[in-house]
Amino acid sequence: MTTLILALAAGAVVGLALGGLGGGGSVLAVPALIYLLGFTPAAATTAALLIVIATSLTGLVSHARDGHVRWRTGGLFAVAGILPAAVAGALSVRIPAGVLSASFAVLAVPSGVRMMRPRTPVRPETDAAGTHPADRAARTDAVPTGRALRAGAGLGAVTGFLGVGGGFLAVPALVTVLAVPMTTAIGTGLLVITMNSVAALATRLTTPASLDWAVIAPFTAxxxxxxxxxxRLAAKVSTAALQRIFGAALLAVAVFMLADAVG
Incomplete structure (x- = not known):
């Protein structure tokens, strides 16, 4: 019974993070599966991918209904990262786990700080129809292809090397590098997470780990x-507040992983 309650509680936290912030699924799920539910690291990472795929798809459908997903940007972002992630993942097996965790923390801190201190850009003047160019870009998904591919490839390399942080790094990259509004970055981030998680899971099917479905099923539900x-919570909170929440959560995860690496 205790295990079931822990699985339900941990699953609720992961779902809130993915649905409301567009990231944090694997970063939160893996420690919960290992430290609270007794999974081995190999089983935890595989189970986390299954949980994150199901949850991200749910959030993606919801955000897509509201028009808060940039399909072209998200697709370019995710596809560009698949090969770098695979190469970096193969190299990462030679690096001690503590070094990888510390590296993630070092990369996550500046992203978190930047998200907590969002700058309001100076909006250009409207056109004859009273529409801002930024708003037109949001509707047409007019992010430069080259920039999206470079950002996606960089994120893929980082996440493949570190093994965690896809969503927590994707959303800040979408906001700060590609100037995607926070509400849209959340939905687009879920698209990136889903595609990356499916690709990552496919590479693990050749070496399946023993999974405890009695824990995974309630966790996922x-x-x-x-x-x-x-x-729904994200829809009620301002963009600036969401960015601060996201940045604070990212910093908290970075501190936890750094402490775990040092300890």
């Missing part, structure tokens, strides 16, 4: 349900 609540 709670996460899927909580993702809807997270999405």
């Amino acid at each position: 709670a996460a899927v349900l909580a993702a809807w609540d997270g999405k």
Whole structure:
């Protein structure tokens, strides 16, 4: 019974993070599966991918219905990162786990700080129809292809090397590098997470780990349900507040991983 309660509680937290913030699924799920539910690291990472795929798809559908997904940008972002992630993942096996965790923390801190201190850009004047160019770009998904590919490849290399942080790094990159509004970055980030997680899971099918479905099933169910609540919560919170929440969560995860690496 205790295990079931822990699985439900952890799943709810993961779902809220993915639905409301567009990231944090694997970063939160893997430690929960290892430290709270007794999974081995190999089993935890595989189970986390299954949980994140199901939950991200749920959140993605919800955000897509509201028009908060940039399909072209997200697709370019994710596709560009697949090969770099595979190459970096192969190299990462030679690096001690503690070094990888510390590296992630070092990379996550500046992203978190930047997200907590969002700058309001100076909006250009409207056109004859009273529409801002930024708003037109948001509707047409007019992010430069080259920039999206470079950002996606860089993120793929980082996440493949470190093994965690896809969503927590994708959303800040979408906001700060590609100037995607926070509400749209959340939905687009879920698209990136889903595609990257499916690709990562495919590479693990050749070496399947033993999975405890009695834990994974309730964990996933709670996460899927909580993702809807997270999405509704995001709709009620201002963009600036969401960025601060996201940045604070990213910093908290970075501190935890750094402490775990040092300890």
